[in-house]
Amino acid sequence: MKNALITGATSGIGASFARKLGKEGYNLYITGRRIEVIEKLAYDIRKKYHVKVTVVLADFTIPQEVDNLLKEIETVPFDFLINNVGFGHKKKFFDDTYEKQYEMIEAHINSFCKITYLVSRNMRKNKNGNIINVSSLAGFAPTSFNHLYSSTKSFITTFTESLHLELSPLGIRVQALCPGFTRSDFHKSLNIKEETFKNRWLVRWMDSDKVTELSLKSLNKKGGLYIPGLSNKILYTIVKFLPRKLYYSLARKMGM
Numbered sequence: 001m002k003n004a005l006i007t008g009a010t011s012g013i014g015a016s017f018a019r020k021l022g023k024e025g026y027n028l029y030i031t032g033r034r035i036e037v038i039e040k041l042a043y044d045i046r047k048k049y050h051v052k053v054t055v056v057l058a059d060f061t062i063p064q065e066v067d068n069l070l071k072e073i074e075t076v077p078f079d080f081l082i083n084n085v086g087f088g089h090k091k092k093f094f095d096d097t098y099e100k101q102y103e104m105i106e107a108h109i110n111s112f113c114k115i116t117y118l119v120s121r122n123m124r125k126n127k128n129g130n131i132i133n134v135s136s137l138a139g140f141a142p143t144s145f146n147h148l149y150s151s152t153k154s155f156i157t158t159f160t161e162s163l164h165l166e167l168s169p170l171g172i173r174v175q176a177l178c179p180g181f182t183r184s185d186f187h188k189s190l191n192i193k194e195e196t197f198k199n200r201w202l203v204r205w206m207d208s209d210k211v212t213e214l215s216l217k218s219l220n221k222k223g224g225l226y227i228p229g230l231s232n233k234i235l236y237t238i239v240k241f242l243p244r245k246l247y248y249s250l251a252r253k254m255g256m
């Protein structure tokens with residue numbers, strides 16, 4: 001039986017990955033904090049796909065809770081890891097306490113690296129497995145209000161591409177998934193209103209199911225950086241090749 005760990009599987013992209021891997025016959029270990037929501041998802045997947053689903057509650061901003069999670073799963077031989085936990089900030093960097101801002105570094109960097117290190121053990125031993133690290137298009141686009149989100153996502157992308165370089169010769173597929181605007185609970189938890197979820201210019205909202213479908217399809221062919229959706233690919237290319245001075249001036253004009 002194959003085992004998969006999906007962090008942040010309560011809703012959105014993580015929940016969609018959980019349904020898809022459950023359908024493929026993986027026994028699932030899924031994490032989240034909203035107990036009723038994640039238990040309902042686990043129940044639905046067990047009922048529909050007859051696989052084992054274990055829910056582990058853990059707040060990734062608290063190192064002790066991540067250590068407890070790792071202790072609980074230390075003997076499980078994982079074949080698939082999806083590092084998906086992620087959240088935004090409501091306040092700008094200097095408008096918040098440093099302790100509150102630091103939580104994002106704890107969740108997006110420290111917990112993320114620790115889980116990758118320990119959970120990939122079995123894959124490295126068997127020279128087989130899959131890792132998807134959910135980053136973001138935001139990692140390529142610094143803004144004046146999202147310092148730690150864009151910079152921690154930038155870390156995740158670079159770190160994951162490095163993992164890809166190291167692990168793909170061993171037969172382990174590694175993907176840095178960089179979605180753009182995706183319908184999920186992400187923006188709701190920041191109290192961003194639904195009416196701002198409109199398609200404008202190159203901003204094309206995608207469904208979580210589409211993002212995960214494209215991600216898994218791409219992982220079957222190749223690892224490394226993956227950006228789902230044509231408009232996201234165009235946005236990435238524009239931001240990457242725009243002269244920095246022009247990027248700063250456009251970002252300021254657009255209130256970024």
Ligand SMILES: NC(=O)c1ccc[n+]([C@@H]2O[C@H](COP(=O)([O-])OP(=O)(O)OC[C@H]3O[C@@H](n4cnc5c(N)ncnc54)[C@H](OP(=O)(O)O)[C@@H]3O)[C@@H](O)[C@H]2O)c1
Pocket residue numbers: 007008009010011012013014031032033034035038058059060061084085086087107134135136137138178179180181182183184185186187189208
């Ligand atoms: N939505 C977008 O537009 C978008 C774009 C690019 C990248 N992403 C990335 O995609 C990933 C999934 O996000 P999503 O859009 O699917 O949003 P979502 O529906 O809000 O899902 C986020 C998941 O992360 C968990 N989570 C959040 N904070 C946590 C914490 N402190 N400790 C433990 N778990 C925590 C949530 O669980 P609980 O709520 O149960 O705690 C939930 O399962 C994130 O890494 C996000 O940065 C999203």
